[in-house]
Amino acid sequence: MKRRDLIKTAAAGLVAAPLAIGATSANAATTLRMQTYWGKEANDIFDAFTDDVKIASNEELKVRRYTGSSLVPDAEMFQAVSKGTIDMCQGYAGYWPGQLDIASIEAGLPAAWTNYDEAMYIMDTKGLSDLIRESYAEHNVHYLGPIMGGPFDLLTKEPVNNLEDLKQMKIRATPSISKILQQFEIPTVFLPGSELYVGLSTGTIDGVIYAGTNEYLSMKLYEAAKYYTSLNMVSPGYTDEILVNMDKWKSLTDEQRKCIELAFAKHATKMHTWMVSGSIDASATGHFVMSALPPEDSARLRKAAEVIWEEEAAKSERNKKAIDILKAAAKATGRA
The missing domain is CATH 3.40.190.170 (Bacterial extracellular solute-binding protein, family 7)
Structure with a gap:
């Protein structure tokens, strides 16, 4: 088995594993409104993410997810999060290259990488994610990290x-x-x-x-x-991300932020696996x-x-x- 296949097998195992998060103390629930450009086809993936946040935070945090363009046009999600019109989004930076200097690079430039391992090496080990996070912070937005896509x-x-x-x-x-x-x-x-x-x-x-x-x-x-x-x-052919309004992010406790970060890490791995394996299966449907x-x-x-x-x-x-x-x-x- 190739190293790339071994990595994907390990990633699939991570998807199945429960989140290692301790419950926080019981308080009144905070509801975060999150829009994605994805429609109903990705309901199961996002239901798992919202459930993970809810369970990990002992129901202190609840994410209410809206499908594409339900609240604002998909191309305006970044600005909506910046202004606090919505609390969170899963978006694609290719929608807003004129609004964020690093947007096109974040989205995945042609010839930027050739496989998942190389993409994550560039993002995490070599610091591209840090530069992206710095850029979003200047717009009152917290960048959780990359979600590597499938074929493009x-x-x-x-x-x-x-x-x-x-x-x-x-x-x-x-x-x-x-x-x-x-x-x-x-x-x-x-x-x-x-x-x-x-x-x-x-x-x-x-x-x-x-x-x-x-x-x-x-x-x-x-x-x-x-x-x-x-x-x-x-x-991978494109990169999604999850963005959070910075004021909202800072209003959360350290434990609540950790719940979201760990739920995001699981979600990012699960979504990449879903997109890659799903594309292989879909190609054989006729x-x-x-x-x-x-x-x-x-x-x-x-x-x-x-x-x-x-x-x-x-x-x-x-x-x-x-x-x-x-x-x-x-x-x-x-x-x-």
């Missing part, structure tokens, strides 16, 4: 054999991915996850770069688009026609990402430090 590939209504085929399609992509696709004259548009089904069904878009087959299956996007194309730009870009086209996408890296590094001194971390990791793993 292309789903289209028509087959894709190469990059040239995409020039005739309008692709939903985040701003950072759009900058790469536009170098190849591929039209792009942004839509939040909650609007993808309608967008594909009505022809507003011809394809999406959003996640992997697991998410595409649960969102039933295969009913409108069945051609799945692996891009091989970055793996709902998708599976293919991959030619290796030379994937290499062209990764090469185009170098422009994005330099643009990000120029935004702030903090961003330069973050890009230096990515460059050092690429060199250490023989990719540069």
Whole structure:
């Protein structure tokens, strides 16, 4: 068994293990309103997280979770947490690159890492998470940490054999991915996850770069688009996070904060495992026609990402430090 598979097996064991948290003293419950961009397809995952917080805190803390765009538009969750309009969110920083200097780097730049182990080495061991946490703190937001996603590939209504085929399609992509696709004259548009089904069904878009087959299956996007194309730009393909309003975070006791941190750690591992294993299973359902870009086209996408890296590094001194971390990791793993 490969080391990467061993890591995933160990992670699955962590998911099954109970939280090692001692109960706090009984007080009146504090309810935290949390929005995610995820819909009902992820109910079981988030129910487990909210239950863990409730049980670990001896019911002092209760997280009430709302699905995508229920309270505020998904792209505005960061600002809503900053202002205290909502207490928490699980979001994707690719939604707010113009609001946070390090957002695109946090979300997972193309060619940033090639596997889960490398991504967590960059985040935790080399300090990228600390830089991200510092940036959010300047906006009155506490960053709990990264939730590494699964695949981040292309789903289209028509087959894709190469990059040239995409020039005739309008692709939903985040701003950072759009900058790469536009170098190849591929039209792009942004839509939040909650609007993808309608967008594909009505022809507003011809394809999406959003996640992997697991998410595409649960969102039933295969009913409108069945051609799945692996891009091989970055793996894991995206990074979620949980954010907490800083004033709310500081109002909690040390024990309550620890309950949330440990529940988050379990949730992050469980969600990554769900997304990766689910995508493997979903790929075999028959709902998708599976293919991959030619290796030379994937290499062209990764090469185009170098422009994005330099643009990000120029935004702030903090961003330069973050890009230096990515460059050092690429060199250490023989990719540069």
